[in-house]
Amino acid sequence: MARKFKAEVSELLDLMIHSLYTDREIFLRELVSNAADALDKVRFLGLTHEDLTAGSGDVDGIRVTVDAEAGTITVEDDGVGLTEAEAVANLGTIAHSGSKKFLQALKEGESSAPELIGQFGVGFYSAFMVADEVSVESLSALPGEEPVIWRSKGKGTYDVKKGTRTTRGTTITLHLREDSTEFADEWRLKGIVKRYSDFLPWPVAVAGEQANTAKAIWQEIPTNVKEEEANAFYKTLSNDWQDPAHRIHLKVDSPLQYAAMLFIPSAPPHDLFLQHVDRGPRLYAKRVMIMEHAGELLPDWLRFVRGVVDSEDVKLNVSREMLQKTPVVRKIREALIKRVLKDLGRLARREPEEGEEDVYAAIWKNFGVLLKEGAYHEHGETREKLTELLRFNALSHEDEDGQISLAAYKEAMPEGQDTIWYLTAESRDSALASPLLESFRKKGYDVLLLTNPVDEWLVGAVTEYGELPLKSVSRGELDMDDEAIEDGADLTGLGPWMKDLFDGAVHDVRASGRLTDSACVLVDSEDGISGNMERILREAQQAAPAAERVLELNAGHPLVKNLAQLHADGKTSVAEPLARLLLDDALLLEGTVRDPAAIGRRLQALLEQASASAINA
Ligand code: ADP
Ligand code: MG
Numbered sequence: 001m002a003r004k005f006k007a008e009v010s011e012l013l014d015l016m017i018h019s020l021y022t023d024r025e026i027f028l029r030e031l032v033s034n035a036a037d038a039l040d041k042v043r044f045l046g047l048t049h050e051d052l053t054a055g056s057g058d059v060d061g062i063r064v065t066v067d068a069e070a071g072t073i074t075v076e077d078d079g080v081g082l083t084e085a086e087a088v089a090n091l092g093t094i095a096h097s098g099s100k101k102f103l104q105a106l107k108e109g110e111s112s113a114p115e116l117i118g119q120f121g122v123g124f125y126s127a128f129m130v131a132d133e134v135s136v137e138s139l140s141a142l143p144g145e146e147p148v149i150w151r152s153k154g155k156g157t158y159d160v161k162k163g164t165r166t167t168r169g170t171t172i173t174l175h176l177r178e179d180s181t182e183f184a185d186e187w188r189l190k191g192i193v194k195r196y197s198d199f200l201p202w203p204v205a206v207a208g209e210q211a212n213t214a215k216a217i218w219q220e221i222p223t224n225v226k227e228e229e230a231n232a233f234y235k236t237l238s239n240d241w242q243d244p245a246h247r248i249h250l251k252v253d254s255p256l257q258y259a260a261m262l263f264i265p266s267a268p269p270h271d272l273f274l275q276h277v278d279r280g281p282r283l284y285a286k287r288v289m290i291m292e293h294a295g296e297l298l299p300d301w302l303r304f305v306r307g308v309v310d311s312e313d314v315k316l317n318v319s320r321e322m323l324q325k326t327p328v329v330r331k332i333r334e335a336l337i338k339r340v341l342k343d344l345g346r347l348a349r350r351e352p353e354e355g356e357e358d359v360y361a362a363i364w365k366n367f368g369v370l371l372k373e374g375a376y377h378e379h380g381e382t383r384e385k386l387t388e389l390l391r392f393n394a395l396s397h398e399d400e401d402g403q404i405s406l407a408a409y410k411e412a413m414p415e416g417q418d419t420i421w422y423l424t425a426e427s428r429d430s431a432l433a434s435p436l437l438e439s440f441r442k443k444g445y446d447v448l449l450l451t452n453p454v455d456e457w458l459v460g461a462v463t464e465y466g467e468l469p470l471k472s473v474s475r476g477e478l479d480m481d482d483e484a485i486e487d488g489a490d491l492t493g494l495g496p497w498m499k500d501l502f503d504g505a506v507h508d509v510r511a512s513g514r515l516t517d518s519a520c521v522l523v524d525s526e527d528g529i530s531g532n533m534e535r536i537l538r539e540a541q542q543a544a545p546a547a548e549r550v551l552e553l554n555a556g557h558p559l560v561k562n563l564a565q566l567h568a569d570g571k572t573s574v575a576e577p578l579a580r581l582l583l584d585d586a587l588l589l590e591g592t593v594r595d596p597a598a599i600g601r602r603l604q605a606l607l608e609q610a611s612a613s614a615i616n617a
Contacts, residue, residue: 001159001160001161002159003088003092003157003159003160004156004157005092005152005156005157005158006092006093008093008103009092009093009125010156011103012102012103012125013125013128013154013155013156015103015106016125016126016128016129016154017129017154017155024129024130024180025188025192026126026196027127027129027130027131028064028073028075028183028189028192028193028196029123029192029196029197029236030123030124030126030127031075031123031124031127031172032062032064032075032193032196032200032204033123033197033236034123034124035062035075035077035079035170035202036062036077036197036200036201036202037079038077038079038080038081038169038170039061039062039077039079039080039202040079040288041079041080042055042078042080042081042141042168043288043289044288044289044316045080045141045142047288047316047317048317049141049142051143052142052143052168053081053140053141053142053143053145053167053168054167054168055167055168055169056078056167056169057078057167059077059078059169060203060205061077061203061205061210061214062075062076062077062202062203062204062205063075063076063077063204063205064076064189064193064204064205064206064211065206065207066185066186066189066206066207067184068184068185070175071176071181072173072174072175072176072184073173073174073176073183073184073189074171074172074173075171075172075174076169076170076171077169077170078167078168078169079141079168079169079170080140080141080168081138081139081140081141081145081168081169081170082138082140082148082150082170083140083142083145083148084146084148084160086140087136087138087148087150088150088160091136091150092158102122105270127172128154129180130174130176130177130180130183131154131174131175131176131177131180132154132175132176132177133151133152133153133154133174133175134151134152134154134172134173134174134175135149135150135151135172135173136149136150136151136170136172136173137149137163137165137170137171137172137173138150138163138165138169138170138171139163139165139169141169146162146163147162147163147164147165147166148160148161148162148163149161149162186206186207189206189207189211190206190207190211193206193211193212194211194212196235196236197212197236198212198213198229198232198233198236199212199213199214199215199216199217199229199232199233199236200212200236201214201215201216201287201289202214216287216310217229217230217261218249218259218260218261218308218310219251219259219287219310221251222249222250222251225249227247230247230249230261231243231244231247233261234247234263234306237306237307237308238265238269238306240265240267240306242265242266242267243266244263244265244266244306245264245266245359245362245363246263246264246343246359246363247261247263247264248260248261248262248263248307248339248340248343249261249262250262250335250336250339252335255331256313256328256331256332257311257312257313258310258311258312258313258332259310259311260281260307260309260310260332260336261307261308262305262306262307262339262340263305263306263307264304264305264363264367265304265306265366266362266366267366268304268366268367269304272303272304272370278292278293278295279293279295279298279303280293280294280295280296280297280298280303281293281294281297281298281306281307281308281309282294282307282308282309283297283308283309283310283311283323284308284309284310284311285310285311285312285314285315285316285318286310286311286312286316288316290316290318291320291323294309294323294329296320296323296324296329296333297309297329297332297333297336298333298336298337298340299333299337299374299377299378300373300377301370301371301373301374301377301378302336302337302370302374303370304366304367304370305340309332309336311328311332313328314326314328314329337382341382341385341386341389344360344363344371344389345385345389347359347360347363348360348389348405361403364389364391364403368390369452369454371386371389371390372390372452372454372458373454374386375387375389375458375461375462376457376458376460376461376462383461387406388405388406388407389405390405390406390458390462391403391404391405392404392405392406392409392422392450393428393448393449393451394409394446394448394449395432395440395441395446395447395448395449396412396446399428400428406420406465406466407466409446409448410465410468412446413445413446414443414444414445417443417445418468419468419469419470419471420448420465420470420471421440421445421446421447421448421471421472421473422448422449422450422470422471422472422473423436423437423447423450423472423474424450424451424455424456424459424472424530424532424533425449425450425451425532426451426532426535426591427451428449428451430590431449431451432449433589434521434589434590435515435517435518435520435521435589436473436474436514436521436523437473438514438515438516438517438518439480439514439515439516440473440480442516443480447473453536453540456530456532456533456536459472472524472530473514474523474524474530474531474532475523475524475525475526475530476523476524476525476526477513477526478514478523479513479514480514487556488511488555488556488561489553489555489556489560489561489563489564490555490564490568491509491510491511491553491555491564493564493567493568494509494553494560494563494564494567494568495508495509495510495511496509497567497572498551498579498582498583501576501579501580502551502580502583506522506549506550506583507525507548507549507550508525508550508551509550509552509553510550510551510552510553511552511553511555512552512554512555514552515552515554515557516554517554518554518557518589519553519554519557519559519560519582519585520551520553520554520560520582520583520585521551521552521586521589522549522550522551522552522586522587522590522592523549523550523552524547524548524549524550525548525549525550527548528545528547528548529544529545529547530547531547531549531590531592533547534546534547535592551582551583551586553582559578562578563575563578563579563582566578577602577605577606577609578606581599581602581603581606584599584602584603587599
């Protein structure tokens, strides 16, 4: 009976069949990696099941054979196999959330299919890049299951029927397309296995001969591991096609026994910010893989770190729930965090030589947001170390690529400055337009410009550095003026009157100690959330308490002086529209206007008056 593929599979297969990919050879990497997964799974299953269906015994690891005459390649394993239901579910649909993104990325054409296939978990279908018919003969290792044959020409439909296999495992047979007969060659296949699957912990035999090294590279003595080997291992592990930016190799004998090889990718993985994605390094117990992603081994903010952890002290049959409660796991986790932070610290302190790539700058660009997340979540020593790793764009930079550490900021402070100043805003441009920076510019103080939403949380947690407080240029009363304003307006009457006029829209109206040129600015009061935080929460559609904003007036500004005069003379009907527009102006300057139509109306009324008085004058 012919069954239809899910629409997205058909679309995917179409792309596989009709595109001329130069790296079609990766089909073998994908099939071999699936066979290795199946072997890992059955080894693990064997720990809890005594009655698993036996394997053929003559497949030691994974066996690739080729029949040049018939134009077929087979990939065979004694792994966990597939039941009929599993064949339908796993080979007829794309179970992974990444599939839509895969198609999208492929269509956008930024990366080619071979680069994307493994990353998105659509590896099996890559067989159709070289085959016009694929058959999967399988028997599940679970006792009492029936053998199954799955077969498809890749054109919209597939068949599933009863098979005859009597030993557990899977044999995948590819009938090579006419344009792909080059792969019916054992030397070619050996080369491909060596290239992509060298460090798979299972031997892969091609035409009866082991073609890969098949060693657990993480168990080697760290100094013996060559960089190319480690990078090749990283690629098989992560499905990334680029070398990692950094590698950590740990072999610890006491008090716990474990080995870990961790990698920091050189580009962010596509699913870094997706929810409900399994994270964490692969966990092995005495070289048996027991979990593909052990999220317990690294905190969420280190979710960009890939790798393996192999422990002699973790029980093979440990469940996820148990894992969380295992002291061994907690200790390994702490040690891994320490080591990652130590390495990041070293990279961050290192001045790259002329022409050399700045590794830390790249890591920060890709994963800095997560390190900020860490600084916000963690406490004590870990937060301190993370704080040293933070980088910010600042007023002193020419563009938004500029980055400064808190240490460098502190070092560059002029005499008399005793605070690390920052401004949170929607973008660098809106920050630069803010009147809040006027007096800082004048004094020559640098100001960190924080434009990522996570920054609001960060500065709520990291409130000091090197015994200096971190403060917002927008918060509370501030006296930046050295020279007292002479003949400034007296705001004792105007301030309270304006506050009443705005009827709760602002918390207070007062004289400003931070403006040099502008007439007014909105600032945050000493407590409560900032205006920027309110904006972020609102944009994220989260309930936000209203920020308490204070309108500050520049008592030396002619407009403010005139307003104070009008108010003192009792000409409040003239002063009122002007005062309202002053608040509008402050909102416009920080880009948080919520009722532009009202401002438009007020502006028109005022222009009408102004034009009329121009005619009368
Ligand atoms: P992924 O490997 O990322 O899960 P694939 O497209 O490569 O995605 O494989 C899809 C699914 O097909 C696998 O998850 C697995 O359930 C099943 N499968 C493929 N090959 C085998 C095999 N040799 N033995 C058992 N199951 C397999
Ligand atoms: Mg796969």
